[in-house]
Amino acid sequence: MDYITTMGLEVHTELSTKTKIFCNCSTEFGGEPNTHVCEVCSGMPGTLPVLNRQVVEYAIRVGIATNCEITQYNKFDRKNYFYPDLPKAYQVSQLYLPICRNGHIDIEVNGKKKAIRIHEIHMEEDAGKLIHDPWDDCTLVDYNRCGVPLLEIVSEPDFETGEEVIAYLTKLKAILQYTGVSDCKMEQGSLRADVNLSVRPVTTDELGTRTEMKNINSFKAIARAIEGERKRQIEVIEEGGRVVQETRRWDDNKGASFAMRSKENAQDYRYFPEPDLVPIEISDEWIARVKSEMPELPDAKKARYLADYGLPEYDVDIITGSKYLVEIFEQALAACNEPKEVSNWIMGEVLRLATETSTDVEDISFDFANLGKLILLVKKNVVNRPTAKEVFEKMFRENVEPEQYIKENGLEMVQDDNLVREVVVKVLADNPKSIAEWKEGNEKVTRFLMGQCMKQLKGKADPGTVNAVIAEELAKL
Amino acid sequence: MDWMNMSALEVGKKIKAKEIGVEEVTKAALDRIAEKDKDVNAFITVCADEAMAQAKKVQKGIDEGTLTSPLAGVPMAVKDNMCTKGILTTCASKILTGFKPFYSSTAVNRLEEAGAVILGKLNMDEFAMGSTSETSFYGPVVNPWGSQRSPGGSSGGSAAAVAAGEAFYTLGSDTGGSIRQPASFCGVTGLKPTYGSVSRYGLIAYASSLDQIGPLGKNVEDVAEVLSIISGHDPKDSTSVPSGAIQTQLTGDIKGKRIGIPKEYFGDGLQADVKERVLAAAKKLEEMGAIVEEFSMPETDYAIPAYYIIACAEASSNLSRFDGVKYGYAAPEYKDLTDLYYKSRSQGFGMEVKRRIMIGAFVLSSGYYDAYYKKALQVKAVIKQSFDRAFETFDCILSPTAPTTALKLGESLSDPLKMYLGDIYTVSVNLAGLPSLVVPCGFDKEGLPVGLQLTGKAFTESQLLNIGYAFQQATDYHLHLPETKKEA
Structure with a gap:
């Protein structure tokens, strides 16, 4: 029997605002435990939240970039549950009036275009982090992350394959980076995805029972989790069993998912409007301003690169898929006006050296304009190509200035x-x-x-x- | 002469004139507390050392001319649900055992900046849940007007301390009548300001959408002066209104003011001599030039259920953070995390608090939200509309504060529903977010004080205070003290 997989995604992204959503504490990642904490974000009695308006601004940006309607009368709600990483015992979130609704993101898989609908995007605060101390066999709480602003981006159940999910996440990540709202570092938890998945025989239209897999933190792990869970559900059905609606944890090391809690034990979050915050009204002018300040988004950039520079689509996909590669491309291009050359260098040497040195593209830090200069030096026959590659490696690793480096090391071509x-x-x-x-x-x-x-x-x-x-x-x- | 029987402004004036020193008057207040509070139990914490140190500092500020407030140097006390930096803050609950906040509430900060000397923290119903000040973990407050009487609640300590002359003025909080009803029972003046006019920052929340801090004192002038210090926008409280401090011109001229009397407030269940005193007060105001008319406010019937649903719902969420993990009481023995939560909360909260948390959790639970909480919010809107309508005609609404005078201690603990019904005249004001002033207007046949409630449109504190001031200029009920009464 063939099965159809149906998936929906809930993506949490930490916003890169300087301060937290309801207080002035820093959002910086990696501080000593409990050093970016005050009486407000640690939920001490009597304290009150004050909304960081930058969070609203960022949410509007993402809403516009994902073709959403912006809710102009916004409220926050409390989601109540007991857990040590949540010092107020409720999370301030949005249930009834989320800031963005009814959007979509266009993806392309194997040449086939598809729109993934966005159900809603809402603003909320992050919780703290629990760290198990194996020496003392106790659990410690770090509240640094408590109150870091989050957007939760909820898709409709529009995915049928893992490839579509990865294409969507890649696109979403690019949008979040382009709009400057998040650095999307999955390993630091600033982009986390929950996958809702169900399978059904091709012979029926009725959706199967879904499970939710939480907080999977790399694209590769997501692809594996989807494949693993799909197989597991099909096995359950083939063996005559029933899939249970539950939350499961994907263990990427073991390559299997494990039940966390079933729907029967699901919590009643007792949502109600947050009385400590006033409604936020978003004016037409505010939306118009954000729209006018919107940077060029991935789709538009791709179209422009294809039309203006005549670059291969594959290369353009790779480059425009990352805000950081776009930065390299555009700065180098500005210095040499040789789009094909710049694209070739990025696809070749830049990515090769990034892999070789295990550098994430966002951490590549040489002066990008120098790549343009180097391309001109090759074009003017000052250096030949093999030498230029050696020079580039020096640029990549030590940020040397190419012209000076070539001169100092006598690498100019023999013109005689x-x-x-x-x-x-x-x-x-x-x-x-x-x-x-x-x-x-x-x-x-x-x-x-x-x-x-x-x-x-x-x-x-x-x-x-x-x-x-x-x-x-x-x-x- | 006994300074403690003076008003706050009178003492402030004597301090300014150097007739009394701040340390001297602080010492006198502390002596008075030592003498009286064995019987009254208005204080949970008396901070004698901190008060004397503050008195010295304030005296210096006054001498150097940096502290110019008319209340600079005047000793006062704060209800124990407002955070005070470094000073035990308990909400009269076992669960906050040992809790010393490292920040102060905005209202307290503003008073300290104006030169207030804080004598201590005042007893109350646990987490402000109650109308008798008997649900306190630290024992009941006793009304200075009669040893068998409750001072009302939840700000019973705040009202009793003023009546007993233990503090010149106090801060209370009012969620459903918690400033006004004790003011009425203890024969003092109390103001519940418009929601949002005094910052709630540092007030340990009972019901966030209804809670409001306000002053209690011996007369309207004191209360108006305190209001001018504590009111005004606070960037730390999103619900605080973006306007300056409320300054009041007390002229005593109320000619032509239209005062409405809602006839539903004078029906069954209202103690006869309370009704008589309140109507006599209305008559008095009429004699002074006000236009007094009866009108109908039938929506009143729905106020109590709506109030208890909203207040309990918010409380169930607000009080969830007290789990024994970071501060306060923790159960000494437990198996695991859930057991720690369960035992700390079971042992740390009193009966009434648990009851309200359970009601609140129930009305918010899935499947019941629409039937209870959502409906209560609709009732809240209807009540607000009915006040809006009344204020198209009237400048102020006059009513009793409570159906009775001070209850006997222990009388209502066994019957919570009866206690809830005692809030009938006060809760609507909180649901509508309005300002409301209570001034003494006489005594019942047993000599217990009766309070007159004057409610105004949002942000008309100034007008309300002026009407109250006019009434106090023409009467002397507010000058009676439990002691002088006994002597007489």
């Missing part, structure tokens, strides 16, 4: 044709055996001779010129 000819003549004279072979029709030796010449020229000559001179000199023999 007489010198080239001198070297070629000498190499031919020194390798009579090769000449003999050439005369017998072995064309391959020219490559050996070429190598010898370049070696003598310390790699700094234009290979085309050297080749031409070798051919001329051989012809004279």
Whole structure:
């Protein structure tokens, strides 16, 4: 029997505001435990929240970028539950009037376009972090993350394959980065996804019972979790069992999911309007301003790169898929106006070195304009391509300035044709055996001779010129 | 002469004139507390050392001319649900055992900046839940007007301390009548300001959408002066209104003021001599030039259920943070996390608090939300509309504060419903977020004080206080003290 998988996604993203959603504490990641904490975010008695308006602004940005309607009369609600990472015993969130509704994100998988509908986006506060101390066998609480602003982006159940999910997440991540609202570092928890998944036989239209897998924190793990859970549910059904509606935890190391809690034990969150915050009214002017300040978004950028620069679609997808690669592209382009060259360098050397040095693209930190300068130096025959690659590696690792580095290390190409000819003549004279072979029709030796010449020229000559001179000199023999 | 029987402004004036020193008057207040509070139990914490140190500092500020408020140097006390930096803050609950906040409430901060000397923290119903000040973990407050009487609640300590001359003025909080009903029972003046006019920052919440801090004192002038210090926008409280402090011009001229009497407030269940005193007060105001008319406010019947649903719902959420983990009382023995929560809360909260948490959790639970909470919010809107309508005609609404005078201690603990019904004249004001002033207007046949409630449109404190002031200029009920009465 064939099965259809149906999935919906709930994505939590931490916003990159300087301060928390309801107090002035820093949102910076990685501080000593409980150092970015005050009486408000630690929920001490009598304290009150004051909304950081930047959070609303960011939510509007994401709403516009995902084609949502913006709710102009907004309220916050309390979600009540007991847990040590939640010091007030309620999370301030939005249930009844979320800030964005009815949007969509367009994705493309294997050349097929599809719109994934966004059900809603709401604003809420993050909880703290529990850390188990194995030495003392106790659990410690770090409230630094408490009150960091979150957007929860809830999709409709529009996904049928893991590829669609990954395409959506890639696109969403790019949107969040482009709009400057989040750095989306999954390993730091600033982008987390919950997957709701159900399967049903192709013979029926009725959706199966779904399970929810929580907080999976890499794209690869999500792909594995989807495949694993899909198989598990199909097995349950094939064995005549019933899928139970429950929350499951995906253990990526074990490659399996485990039940956390079933619907029967589901909590009643006793939502009600947060009385400590006043409603937020978003004016037409506010929305218009955010719209007018909106940066170019991934789809528009891709279209422009394809139309204006004539780059291959594959390359454009990779580059526009990351705000950070776009930054490299645009800064380098501004310095050289050679889009194809810049794209080739990014797809080649930049990504190769990033992989080689295990650097995340967002952490690549050389002066991007220098890549443009280097491209011009190649174009003007100041350096040849192989040397330029060596120079680039230095730029990537140590942020050297290419022109100066080439000069200081004497890497300029030999422009003197007489010198080239001198070297070629000498190499031919020194390798009579090769000449003999050439005369017998072995064309391959020219490559050996070429190598010898370049070696003598310390790699700094234009290979085309050297080749031409070798051919001329051989012809004279 | 006994300074403690003076009003706050009179003492402030004597301090300014250097007739009394701040330390001297603080010492006198502390002596008075030592003498009286054995019987009254108005204080949970007396901070004698801190008060004397503050008195010294304030005297210096007054001498140097940096503290110019008419209340600078006047000793006062604060209801124990307002956070005071470094001073035990309990909400009269076992669950806040040992809790010393590292921040102060905005109202307290503003008073301290104006030179207030805080004598201590005042007893109350646990978490402000109650109308008798008997649900306190620290024992009941006793009404200075009669040893067998409750001072009312929940700000019973705040009202009793003023009546007993233990503090010149106090801060209370009012969620459903918690300033006004004790003011009425103890024969003092109390104001529940408009919701949002005094910052709630640092007030440990009972019902966030209804709670409001306000002053209690011996007369309207004192209360108006305190209001001018504590009111005004606070950036730390999103629900505080963006306007300045409320300054009141007390002229005593009430000619032409239209005063409405809702006839539903004078029906069954109202003690006869309370009715008589309140109507006599209306007559008095009429004699002074006000226009007094009866009108109908039938929506009153729905106020009590709506109030208890909203207040309990919010309380169930607000009080969830008290779990024994970070501060306050923790059960000494427990199996696991859930057991720690369960035992700390079971042992830490009193009966009435538990009852309200359970009611609140129930009305918010899935499947019941629409039937209770949502409906209560609709009733709240209807009540607000009915006040709006009344204020199209009237400047102020005159009514009794409570159906009775001070209840006997222990009388209502066994019958919570009866206690809830005692809030009938006060809760609507909180649901509508209005200002409401209570001034003494006489005594019942047993000599217990009766309070007159004057309710106005939002942000008309100034007008209300002026009517109250006019009444006090023409009467002397507010000058009676439990002691002088006994002597007479």
